[in-house]
Amino acid sequence: MKKILIALDYNPTAEKIAETGYELAKAMNAEVILLHVVAEPTYYSNLDYSPIMGYTGFSSPDMLLLVDDTEIKKASLDFLEQSKKHLGDDQITTIVGEGDCADAVLKVANDLKVDIIVMGTHSRRGLDKILMGSISEKVLHHTDVPLFIIPSKHEKK
Numbered sequence: 001m002k003k004i005l006i007a008l009d010y011n012p013t014a015e016k017i018a019e020t021g022y023e024l025a026k027a028m029n030a031e032v033i034l035l036h037v038v039a040e041p042t043y044y045s046n047l048d049y050s051p052i053m054g055y056t057g058f059s060s061p062d063m064l065l066l067v068d069d070t071e072i073k074k075a076s077l078d079f080l081e082q083s084k085k086h087l088g089d090d091q092i093t094t095i096v097g098e099g100d101c102a103d104a105v106l107k108v109a110n111d112l113k114v115d116i117i118v119m120g121t122h123s124r125r126g127l128d129k130i131l132m133g134s135i136s137e138k139v140l141h142h143t144d145v146p147l148f149i150i151p152s153k154h155e156k157k
Helices: 014-029 041-045 059-064 069-087 101-112 128-134 136-139
Strands: 001-008 029-035 095-096 116-121 146-152
Touching: 001 014, 001 069, 001 101, 014 029, 014 069, 014 116, 014 146, 029 069, 029 101, 095 101, 101 116, 101 136, 116 136, 136 146
Parallel strands: 001 029, 001 116, 029 095, 116 146
Antiparallel strands: none
């Protein structure tokens, strides 16, 4: 195992996914690639999360004004750079993907010939799963690359 792709969304559980994937990569002495796929602008404007790995950019009131793809990509790259800083490793590669989340994960994994994909699942059920789909499930069914799925259901307080 030489390359590990860690797919992160902007969810409070991203920190757990990043840290667990990073520990796996370091145990295998593998290169780490962090990926965030740009979602619809409304995804970012509706977030009320606390800072994730020290990053607060998506939760600022200015994010409501960021309907320009270029600005969202820049904010996404800033999120990944802050995640990289949180993990304490300057050698981590960061990539901002576009399009359907599962398709983007699959494309990056294939293009970079990664050895394992690390991602979380939000444990959606019922109508939510039908409407939202399952990104990790789609990736699982469309890849030959081993997939390390981290259950990441966010505990409500």
